[in-house]
Amino acid sequence: MKTGIIGAGIAGLTTAIALRRQGIATEIFESAPELKAIGVGLGLAANAIKAFRHLGIAEEVIAAGLSLNSYEILDEQGRIINTTDSQLLGKRYGLNNFTIHRAELHRVLQNHIVPGTLHLNKKAINLEQLPTGTKLFFEDGSETIVDNLIIADGIHSLIRQKLYPQVQPRYAGYTCWRAVIPNPGLTLNTAVETWGIKGRFGYVPLAGNKIYWYACANAPQNSPQMQAFTILDLRKLFNQYHAPIPEMLEHTQTHQLIWNDICDLPALPQYALGNILFIGDAGHATTPNMGQGACQAIEDGVILAEAWRKNGSFAAAAQYFEQHRRARTQWVIEQSYRLGKVAHLENRFLIKLRNKAFRIMPARINQSQLDKLFRIQFE
Template structure:
């Protein structure tokens, strides 16, 4: 049975960023990832200014910037193409020190993985249980192997079995809407604007990425776990969104079937504890959020930098984990709940409520939007 001082369960964005942050404080953590190969799910994501500031702090922002695309502006339209709201992403981002970026998850994983030592990430190791003892934890894996560690950082996502053991009352919430994600060819369309379209039959988001491709997502209200959606084709989705303004339909048709990903949108109902002695939950294992504010990965990245700082400033690991919990609980809870509320607003199918919503968004003073951006982006490392 092998032993390490620090172990990270989960090799996603939270786990890899944390491993890099710990490495810079002199801690080499073993990283165990369930997948046999790194195959990023979700296609694309936004790295908002707060996440990019964290990567600046770690000294890897420039490499990520080269792999991404600057998000200059973000607009919301109704299904007929009339603007509901518009945000100039550059002005507030510069105020907070750096721009927002969009990036393909595969590119972000590549950059993060390149900063770790060969063999530091161990694939095909799905953790299913832990057994605490006086000196640490035995981590039990699906392949019937086990690993001993003194300190454990759990970053294995929203469905974390370790969190479920520690907090059996923790609950994953279904948002009420399901989602398809895809990558489309942008060479002919040349879409340059990031946007969302809010219609009565669903919502469609667009984010251009580097390399002349578009990351897009399409959400509709639906019962949970509908198996028919798993086999939806590009043509099925084109039919669903046929009444939306262009280039929505064209983007769907520029997508190969093997580039479609489907899943229900869920979050983790806010929990009351991240730290458990020499064990701590981070990222989606601690505070999974719906994607409506674009903050899921961003909050995990913040976690990594702040956890490393606490470990550097505390002589006892349990004290560091408890300090991390105290710093992160209120902020992540606020973002989870605000994102949940925003999804309900965006997904309404009631024509009268949608009309009122659109009018209120058009009339909303810029100061209101600025306060929300300040809450998201203003973070110190």
């Protein structure tokens, strides 16, 4: 029996590792000619590390990243709006705030897939559903037939567009620039996000004495002006924000910028279609405001493998996945979308009300959301 995975991102690689633990072989088809992750950082929350522990690779992932003291939301003058203490997170969920370079996470995951099962330069452009499987058509003219198909090729999945042409990514209303830079001598041990009238600016230290920062601003979708932004434009936009934001921008060059509009994905009619299953961003892409995009993709792989073990067939596992993943992933998408709207307010009066509300918010409200995210079992 042949199980194909389209996409060798975090979702695809984690799923291949999880299925291998159950004795299930996979073939991974990746469109890129080489497996090279975009050079930005990401946060992995307790639910993702718990999933990696289930796979037996958590310590390798942790060794490649950096644990942080806290996560803080500040206003543009640097005053605290909200904070999450890592010691409390560690006591309650077993992990502090954690950050890792995306390329490092990919490196760890690649080390745990079976050699020869990853096929590069294989861009899936179409499919044909057969009575006993699925035929895949690749851009290079080749074809293959798989018994089971896991679609994990991201928010712009070509195969999803063939099956669900009516479902298109939803623009969140703001655009984003990212960069990873050498630390210019700053002492950083927390993840920080600043909410100001000009937009959001976040930064986290990475292992290897590097810093990952991102800047988001309200803008029309696909704006040529935003796409043409240089580091000089960003320095001007955020020059009144608190230290060390101006210093980071001074030590960044235009060629280091990665730009994209922020989008998520409306709910698919189904994640599971017989022997076809959508996972990760191909099935439930979210905005990054809750730091859960990669985390949910990692959960997907582990839960699918466990469901297959329990239910005995891919089709039954896919249905189980549909029943147990849809509500959780859609909740993350909608919560993250709303949080982004709140973070990107431009009216000064509403900004003051928002900041005050976050400062006086009872701790139990924040805790209930964290519990919902992090108290997950994979057995």
